[in-house]
Amino acid sequence: MTAAVEAPTAATVRERRRKTRRRNLRRHWQLYVLLVLPVAYFVIFQYIPMANNVIAFKDYNVVQGIWGSPWAGFDHFERFFANPVAWDLIRNTLMLSLYGFLAGFPIPIILALALNEVRARFFKRTVQMVTYAPHFISTVIVVSMLILIFSPRIGFMSDALGFFGMDSNLLADPDAFRSVYVWSDIWQTAGYSAIIYMAALAGIDVSLYEAARLDGASRLQKIWHVDLPGIAPTVVVVMILSVGSVMAIGFEKAFLLQNPLNLSQSEIIATYTYKIGLLNADFSLATAVGLFNSVINLVLLLAVNTVSKRVTGNGLW
Amino acid sequence: MTIETATRAEPETAPEIKARKPKRRRATQVQDTRVDRIFMVGVYALLTTFLLIVLVPLINIVASSFSSPAAVSGGRVFLWPVDFTFIGYKAVLTSDAIITGFGNSLFYAGVGTLVSVALTVMIAYPLSRSELVGRKVFIGGVLFTMLFSGGLIPTYMVVRALGLLDTRWALILPAAIGAWQVLIAMTFFRSSIPGELYEAAQLDGASDLRFLWSIVLPLSKPLLAVIALMYGIGQWNSYFSALIYLRSEELYPLQLVLRNILIVNNTGGTNLADQMAAEQMADLMKFSLIVVSTVPVMLVYPFVARHFTKGVMLGSVKG
Incomplete structure (x- = not known):
């Protein structure tokens, strides 16, 4: 701030900056007091757990504690990959999220583009209100609804499936697990995910539409040449985030949808970590598996972001 | 006139x-x-x-x-109640486990939201001020938690070491602050509290805390509403922390009770006739239970929908 007043040398600039900084600290001490508790939260519940990941490289036991337990190098990682289950888990996790991405990514965009064309306000508001709603329903409830609706005895969907000649007990069928998971997810979140694209569409310069109209563009051409380029940066950001979280597929829903019959497809890394860690109490192995998952994720996110920046000029940072 | x-x-x-x-x-x-x-x-x-x-x-x-147990069990209901009755609701609302769960969830959502909003403001406000020394480092520290997290077991170990296992705090503290909410709040403070206001307040001799309390917070009601609802609904809907951190059933939030009733299926009867009736009743109760547990969220939803839309947009503003 003060540095710009005279045209000073580098040394005096640095000196001045240090002085303002000290004055800031003294004058704004209350800001730092405010920070104490939240920073403590981040240290205790975010950064200490990150450091605790060190037990992935140790033979952790309660008696010796995290730092006292003997080192094990990459033993736990080797133990995990030596188990044939490992590749099933990785495949299940990847397939589930890729399917989710491929099916779930375009639908909110289509929904937003379609809603954007509608001029009847009541219809538009109704569609928006209704399709956002499932987002606020809990995972437990959504899975319960699935179980009830697809129940061969009670549910109306199993009747419908039977009518089309399909196996009516979908939830017991391992091959149907992914479809049930992905499409119920789309049912729950598509409306809400469309919001961000609606916002982007609202931000498009009106003069572009006028120009398109003067040129005699049809509605479809207008979507293709004005709407889509207009929301492209948003689409890219959302895409980076989804590709970057390909391995981070949530525990909550897969765990609830699991039953002994569909386990061959529904056991993913997150649910396996829970079972190994908390039910079998093999902390080191579970941590190794979890760490492997997080690292892959981080690498994917960084890679996608870099590629996207180079290709489209858009990135997260 | x-x-x-x-x-x-x-x-x-x-x-x-x-x-x-x-x-x-x-x-x-x-x-x-x-x-x-x-x-x-x-x-x-x-x-x-x-x-x-x-x-x-x-x-x-x-x-x-709203249908009769027999109609539900027979799969005869589609879009309109068959043999309209409140039996299902009566059964749900007289079940001790459900009432305890409902009360617990209200507590977790209420106290959890209060703690979360307070902590979020306490970090987002200082981070929104350019004078803060080390601002970039703090922001980086918050954002990094969005990219990489400690993971299940390492976090569990911290909760255990603090003696929080099987206490109410285990559901409130470990997820008290969301990086996303901090980002939204910070963006809001930076974009909608004019710098002139701060300068004027400073001339009048107001301290930073005073300024935050009497000027920033009253101006930030829409923001506070958005993040409170995000935290509140998140807390109301979550079952995972309860599943891993709680043992005592009297502490269970509604969602975990629901999971045990609706998904794991904890019902039984004594003789065959009883069992039939009990099973039909259990089927019906599941539907009523879903409605009862979703009503609180759906009650706030119309008020929330608008604010949430804004929240999503606030968060999508980069920088």
Whole structure:
């Protein structure tokens, strides 16, 4: 701030900056007091757990504690990959999220583009209100609804499936697990995910539409040449985030949808970590598996972001 | 008197103006071509289909919850209650486990939201001020937790070491601050609290805390509403922390109780006739239970929907 007043040398600039900084600290001490508790939260519940990941490289036991337990190098990682289950888990996790991405990514965009064309306000508001709603329903409830609706005895969907000649007990069928998971997810979140694209569409310069109209563009051409380029940066950001979280597929829903019959497809890394860690109490192995998952994720996110920046000029940072 | 007549006269003239307006607008608008009109039919068909796909399961659940146990068990309910009755609700609302769970969830959502909002403001406000030394480092520290997290077991070990296992705090503290909410709050403070206000307050001798309390917070009510609802609904809907951190059933939040009843299926009867009736009743109770547990969220939802939309947009603003 003060540095710009005279045209000073580098040394005096640095000196001045240090002085303002000290004055800031003294004058704004209350800001730092405010920070104490939240920073403590981040240290205790975010950064200490990150450091605790060190037990992935140790033979952790309660008696010796995290730092006292003997080192094990990459033993736990080797133990995990030596188990044939490992590749099933990785495949299940990847397939589930890729399917989710491929099916779930375009639908909110289509929904937003379609809603954007509608001029009847009541219809538009109704569609928006209704399709956002499932987002606020809990995972437990959504899975319960699935179980009830697809129940061969009670549910109306199993009747419908039977009518089309399909196996009516979908939830017991391992091959149907992914479809049930992905499409119920789309049912729950598509409306809400469309919001961000609606916002982007609202931000498009009106003069572009006028120009398109003067040129005699049809509605479809207008979507293709004005709407889509207009929301492209948003689409890219959302895409980076989804590709970057390909391995981070949530525990909550897969765990609830699991039953002994569909386990061959529904056991993913997150649910396996829970079972190994908390039910079998093999902390080191579970941590190794979890760490492997997080690292892959981080690498994917960084890679996608870099590629996207180079290709489209858009990135997260 | 004159004012009253004037306002009363207004509605009579208003329809005329309203009726004229669309016509005029349509005249200046380029007419849709036939292709466009066919396209619009497709758009409406698509959106209607989507609307029905979302709506039908919801209606089916509500309709079933008001039906008789036999009708539900026989799979005879589709979009309208069969043998309308409140039996399901009566059974749900007299179950001790459910009432305890409901109370616990209210506690977790209430106290959890309070703690979370307070902590979020306490970090987001200082981070929104350019004077803060090390601002970038702090922001980086918050954002990094979005990219990489400690993971299940390492976090569990911290909770265990703090002696929080099987206490109410285990559901509140470990997830008290969301990086996303910090980002939203920070963006809001930076973009909607004018710098002049701060300078004026400073001239009047107000301290930072005073400024935050009497000027920033009253101006930030929409933001506080958004993040409070995000935290509140998140807390109300979560079952995972309870599943891993809690042992005592009297501490269980509603969602975990629901999971045990609806998904793990904890029901049984003594003799065969009893069991039949009990099973039918259990089927019905599931539907009523789904409605009861979703009502609190759906009650706030209409008020929330707007704010949430804004929240999503606030968060999507980069920088």
